[in-house]
Every structure is written in structure tokens, then in C-alpha cells.
Amino acid sequence: MGLLEDLQSKVLIGDGAMGTLLHAHGIDNCFEELNITKPEDIFNIHKAYQKAGASVIQTNTYGANFPKLKRYGAEEKVKDINIEGVRLAKKAVGDSGYVLGTIGGIRSFQKSIISLEEIKRSFREQLFWLLSEDVDGLLFETFYDLEELKTVLEIARRETDKPIVTNVSLHEKGVLQDGTPIVKALKILEELGADVVGTNCRQGPYHMLEILEEVPLLDKSFLSAYPNASLPQYVDGRLIYETDPDYFYKTALAFKDQGVRLLGGCCGTTPSHIEAMAKALTNAVPITGKTVKEAPPIEVLSQEIQTQPHLHEIVQENHSIIVELDPPKKLGVDKFLKGAHALQAAGIDALTLADNSLASPRISNLAMASLLKDQLKTRPLIHLTCRDRNLIGLQSHLMGMHTLGFNQILALTGDPSKIGDFPGATSVYDLSSFDLIRLIKQFNEGVSFSGKPLGQKTNFSIAGAFNPNVRHLDRAVQRLEKKVDCGADYFISQPIYSIEQLEDVYKATKSLKAPIYIGIMPLTGAKNARFLHHEVPGIKLSENILTRMERIEHDKEQSAKEGILLAKELIDRAYELFNGLYLITPFMRYELTVELANYIKAKELVSIERKI
Numbered sequence: 001m002g003l004l005e006d007l008q009s010k011v012l013i014g015d016g017a018m019g020t021l022l023h024a025h026g027i028d029n030c031f032e033e034l035n036i037t038k039p040e041d042i043f044n045i046h047k048a049y050q051k052a053g054a055s056v057i058q059t060n061t062y063g064a065n066f067p068k069l070k071r072y073g074a075e076e077k078v079k080d081i082n083i084e085g086v087r088l089a090k091k092a093v094g095d096s097g098y099v100l101g102t103i104g105g106i107r108s109f110q111k112s113i114i115s116l117e118e119i120k121r122s123f124r125e126q127l128f129w130l131l132s133e134d135v136d137g138l139l140f141e142t143f144y145d146l147e148e149l150k151t152v153l154e155i156a157r158r159e160t161d162k163p164i165v166t167n168v169s170l171h172e173k174g175v176l177q178d179g180t181p182i183v184k185a186l187k188i189l190e191e192l193g194a195d196v197v198g199t200n201c202r203q204g205p206y207h208m209l210e211i212l213e214e215v216p217l218l219d220k221s222f223l224s225a226y227p228n229a230s231l232p233q234y235v236d237g238r239l240i241y242e243t244d245p246d247y248f249y250k251t252a253l254a255f256k257d258q259g260v261r262l263l264g265g266c267c268g269t270t271p272s273h274i275e276a277m278a279k280a281l282t283n284a285v286p287i288t289g290k291t292v293k294e295a296p297p298i299e300v301l302s303q304e305i306q307t308q309p310h311l312h313e314i315v316q317e318n319h320s321i322i323v324e325l326d327p328p329k330k331l332g333v334d335k336f337l338k339g340a341h342a343l344q345a346a347g348i349d350a351l352t353l354a355d356n357s358l359a360s361p362r363i364s365n366l367a368m369a370s371l372l373k374d375q376l377k378t379r380p381l382i383h384l385t386c387r388d389r390n391l392i393g394l395q396s397h398l399m400g401m402h403t404l405g406f407n408q409i410l411a412l413t414g415d416p417s418k419i420g421d422f423p424g425a426t427s428v429y430d431l432s433s434f435d436l437i438r439l440i441k442q443f444n445e446g447v448s449f450s451g452k453p454l455g456q457k458t459n460f461s462i463a464g465a466f467n468p469n470v471r472h473l474d475r476a477v478q479r480l481e482k483k484v485d486c487g488a489d490y491f492i493s494q495p496i497y498s499i500e501q502l503e504d505v506y507k508a509t510k511s512l513k514a515p516i517y518i519g520i521m522p523l524t525g526a527k528n529a530r531f532l533h534h535e536v537p538g539i540k541l542s543e544n545i546l547t548r549m550e551r552i553e554h555d556k557e558q559s560a561k562e563g564i565l566l567a568k569e570l571i572d573r574a575y576e577l578f579n580g581l582y583l584i585t586p587f588m589r590y591e592l593t594v595e596l597a598n599y600i601k602a603k604e605l606v607s608i609e610r611k612i
């Protein structure tokens with residue numbers, strides 16, 4: 001009898017964890033390589049699970065593919081590890097069970113880490129060797145990325161008629177990381193030819209059972225579940241799971257009542273857990289009908305009422321000034337607040353607050369935004385980089401901004417840590433600026449990264465960064481187009497230092513669907529000019545500007561005046577070409593940006609008077 005025939009009338013017991021069990025015995029290197037270096041250990045574990053009552057045993061080949069073995073320098077051993085993996089499991093099982101050749105998912109939400117092409121290549125190789133040893137079926141498990149699982153399932157289904165079990169792993173309760181509800185995902189997998197579909201890892205019995213209540217029995221495939229032993233605890237650098245086999249005895253019956261026909265264990269489970277489940281389900285009769293719990297109705301989300309036009313709406317229609325005044329690098333906010341007052345008095349549309357620019361710590365820009373809100377009416381535009389926060393932190397921060405009523409964001413990848421004051425600090429980069437823009441757009445639809453309702457829609461206006469100081473301006477503009485496709489409403493540029501460059505940028509971005517604020521930063525002296533020219537990637541000042549600044553190098557006051565004069569010349573042309581002007585305050589010297597803001601305001605007055 002084959003696995004699928006058996007499943008027609010029985011609930012079968014799968015084995016439990018391999019990885020965490022080995023880890024608990026102090027093994028810290030490549031688990032799969034043990035198939036060839038310590039085969040007796042792996043054999044003994046299979047045997048222990050079989051003795052405990054498992055009749056479906058998986059090979060120790062979860063990560064036995066090229067990209068995962070490469071981490072241990074074992075990528076040339078794909079063939080041997082997989083072949084031996086099957087042989088060991090078969091030897092342990094004999095005639096009293098089934099051996100599933102296991103392949104684990106590779107991708108998390110960061111799809112860019114490995115391409116589908118690479119996944120397909122490594123999958124085909126592993127699949128070939130598992131099938132060559134005549135496994136009884138295949139188990140694809142711990143797939144967080146549905147796209148990856150669909151891709152490999154299609155390949156496998158073309159190659160073999162053997163039973164295929166596919167187990168997805170969930171991010172938030174009931175949905176995959178791309179927002180697909182589990183019921184839909186399982187139906188897709190069934191349609192693509194999986195014989196058993198279900199979920200493994202990440203959740204313990206409690207959450208898995210809760211999710212399964214919403215999953216109906218399927219027409220063409222059986223349900224499977226491989227829960228973790230518990231939620232993990234982080235102890236001494238290791239994830240430790242609770243071990244209460246009695247709990248598994250009780251929950252095994254509940255899994256059967258939800259229609260599960262193949263029940264095993266994932267991380268943290270041991271032969272004792274499997275023994276408990278096997279005992280609970282001895283002679284169990286599978287259910288053939290089930291009342292499915294209705295998924296909660298989709299909430300109607302409220303949209304915040306917008307009282308003020310967004311910056312992208314303002315700059316689409318009229319000239320607009322925003323000014324960067326960065327949060328202080330040291331404690332104490334007096335000078336910052338004075339600057340903010342002065343800039344507000346100059347009539348700017350928003351004050352932009354960098355997020356630890358140049359990768360060096362500053363007072364949190366959300367804290368500064370909050371101060372501004374309490375003490376002034378100036379609207380803050382909050383920069384948000386992907387460097388200092390992971391996917392959890394970014395989402396929490398966005399919810400925080402919304403809660404405090406801040407809805408102007410500049411979404412950035414951010415300068416890498418190694419250029420800043422703490423070069424050894426991690427640069428998180430779970431997301432890129434493109435992903436962050438998409439995420440914020442999704443928040444505006446009222447859903448989180450993985451598609452769960454947030455309870456309300458946010459109302460963020462999203463700016464993207466534009467760096468025109470690059471060798472190939474056309475490529476920078478292509479990035480802007482991609483950012484627009486992701487949901488960017490407008491752009492803010494790095495500073496520009498020549499009229500010609502302003503004109504080039506104008507021509508290159510004329511047909512872009514989103515407005516741009518052009519960056520202007522007054523030079524403070526010759527030293528500052530030389531630094532920008534020689535040391536800041538991409539920025540090049542003309543000979544003329546350098547000479548003008550150097551001629552008066554000895555005179556500080558004159559230097560500042562010359563810097564202002566040069567900035568005004570740039571503003572004159574930028575004002576003709578663009579609606580948006582983004583003034584960058586150097587070294588907290590807000591008197592410089594106040595003067596420039598007043599200069600622009602005076603131009604506005606003149607043009608209004610002319611119109612009248």
C-alpha cells in the first residue's frame with residue numbers, strides 16, 4: 001500500500017524535529033553533512049522517531065542544497081548528502097513506513113537575496129538525487145514564500161508521480177508573508193498537484209489549531225500539520241523550546257478533529273512528543289466532514305480626514321520651500337528650536353528631519369517632530385531609512401508616526417553604517433527604499449507588510465530620494481520611475497551646484513510623473529567646498545565656484561556671503577525650472593537657510609504682483 005492509500009483511512013504520524021534535536025546535543029555545524037560524517041547519529045534519530053510511532057519519516061536533507069550547503073563549504077557534496085540521507089532513512093524505516101525526501105524553503109521576505117532562477121537550479125539538483133534513491137514521496141517544508149513553493153512544486157510535479165506533501169510557514173496568524181490567506185494558499189497548492197497540503201514550523205499547536213479551524217477539508221488533497229513544540233525562548237544565544245509531551249497527547253486529538261491526516265512535529269519536538277501523539281491517535285478514525293469557522297469579516301477601515309494639503313499636492317501646483325534642519329547630534333535642543341522658529345517665520349512649507357544622516361546618531365527625528373508639533377506649527381517631514389530598523393521596527397515606527405499625526409515621509413535606503421560614527425554597527429536593510437515605499441503605500445490601504453488589516457488606513461505622502469550627482473543621470477531617473485511605480489508621490493534631491501546640472505536634471509526629469517524638490521545647500525567656506533568636491537561621492541563643483549570660494553578663504557564672513565550669493569544664483573535658475581526648492585541647512589547655521597527662504601519668498605511676491 002502507498003502513502004496516499006493509507007491516508008484514505010488513517011491519520012498517519014510523521015516524525016519530529018531533526019535540527020533542534022541535533023542542536024540540543026551540542027551540534028552547531030551543518031546538520032545535513034552528518035549524513036556522511038556521522039551517519040549512525042542520524043540513523044539513531046530516525047529509529048527513535050520510528051520507535052516512538054512515526055510511520056512517515058523525512059530524510060535529513062532539509063537544507064541539503066547548493067546555496068545552504070555553501071554556508072558550510074559543503075556545496076560540492078549535494079549528491080552524497082542527499083543519497084546518503086535517503087539510504088539512512090530507508091534503513092531505519094525498513095518496510096514499516098514511508099520515507100519522504102525533504103527539501104526546505106530558502107527565501108524569507110527578502111526576495112532579492114536569492115533569485116528564483118538560482119532556487120530552481122539548486123532545487124532540481126536536490127530533487128534529482130532524492131528521486132534517484134526512490135523515496136516514497138517528497139516533503140517541501142518551511143516555505144514562507146509562496147512564489148518559491150509554487151515554482152518548485154511545478155517542477156517536481158512534472159518530474160514525478162510520487163506523493164508530494166507541501167507545508168507552508170506563516171508570518172502573521174492565518175496569512176503568508178505576501179498576504180495570501182492560508183486557505184487560498186492551500187487550494188493553490190492542491191491545484192498545482194500537491195497530494196498533502198498544510199503548515200509546519202513557526203507556530204505551536206495553539207496557533208496552528210486556531211488557524212486550522214478556518215481551513216476546510218480539501219477535495220483532492222489531505223491536510224498536514226507539523227507544529228513546533230512551543231514558542232521559543234532565547235537562552236544563552238540559543239532558541240529553547242518547552243518540552244511537554246503530555247500537551248502533545250491532548251492536542252493530537254484536536255488536530256485530528258480539524259481534519260489533519262498527517263501529523264508530525266517541527267522545531268523543538270522530540271521522540272517523546274511524537275510518542276505522545278502516536279498514542280493519542282492509535283486507531284483514530286479520520287473525520288470526513290467539518291464545520292469551518294467563518295473568517296472574521298473584513299473590517300471597513302476609516303480614513304483619516306486630511307486637514308492640510310500634502311506636500312506633493314502643494315508642489316504640484318505652486319512654488320514650495322522645504323528646509324532640512326537636522327536633529328542635533330548632542331543632547332539639548334535650544335538651537336534647533338530657535339532655527340525652527342526662524343524658518344517657520346520665513347514661511348516655509350515643511351521642516352525636514354534627517355534620520356541619522358551620514359549614519360551617525362542624532363536625537364530621534366520622531367522625538368524632534370513631536371517637539372515641533374508641541375511648540376510650533378511647522379510641519380515636519382520625517383526621513384525614514386531602512387538602515388536602523390528591521391521589518392518589525394519600521395512597521396512599528398510607521399504606526400507611531402500615524403498615531404502622532406505625522407504623515408509626510410521621505411523613504412530612504414539610507415547611508416550605510418560603515419560611513420558613519422559607528423562603522424561596526426549593523427546596517428539592517430531588511431527592505432530597500434523601493435520596498436519601504438511599497439510598504440508605506442500598503443499602510444495607506446490599511447494593511448501591514450503581510451496583508452493583515454491595520455484597523456485604519458494611514459494617510460502618508462511619500463517622498464523618495466533623488467541623487468542626481470551620479471555618472472549616469474539616466475539611470476538615476478530610471479530609479480525614480482521605479483520609485484513612482486512603487487508609490488512615491490514626489491522626490492527630494494541631493495544638492496546641486498551648477499546651473500548646467502540644474503538644466504540637465506530638468507531635461508532628464510521633464511516627463512517624470514512626480515514633482516521634484518531641488519536641493520540647494522549654501523557653501524560655508526572654501527574648506528567646505530573642497531570637502532564636497534573631493535570627498536562626497538558624486539558632488540562636483542565647477543572650477544569657477546571653487547576659485548570664488550578660495551579667493552576669500554581667509555575671511556569667514558565674506559565666505560558665508562559668497563556661499564549665499566552662489567546659492568541665490570542657483571535658486572534663480574531652479575525657481576524657473578522647478579516648483580520645489582529644498583534648502584539644506586549646513587551645520588545648524590539656520591540663518592543661512594532663513595536668508596535663502598526669504599529670498600525665495602520675495603520672488604514669489606514679485607511674481608504674484610506681476611500676475612495682479
Ligand SMILES: Cc1cc2nc3c(=O)[nH]c(=O)nc-3n(C[C@H](O)[C@H](O)[C@H](O)COP(=O)(O)OP(=O)(O)OC[C@H]3O[C@@H](n4cnc5c(N)ncnc54)[C@H](O)[C@@H]3O)c2cc1C
Pocket residue numbers: 353354355356357358359383384385410411412413414415416432433434464465466467470472475476477479492493494
Ligand atoms: C533628500 C535626501 C535626504 C536624505 N536623508 C538621509 C537621511 O536622513 N539619513 C540617511 O542615512 N541618508 C540620507 N540620505 C542619503 C541617502 O541615503 C543616499 O544619498 C542614497 O544613496 C540615496 O537615497 P536612498 O537611500 O533612497 O537610496 P536608493 O535610491 O534606494 O539607492 C540605494 C543604493 O543604490 C545605489 N544607487 C542609487 N542610484 C544609483 C545610480 N543612479 N546608479 C548606480 N547606483 C545607484 C546606491 O549605492 C544607493 O546607495 C538622503 C538623501 C537625499 C537625497
Ligand SMILES: [Zn+2]
Pocket residue numbers: 142200201202228266267
Ligand atoms: Zn521548524
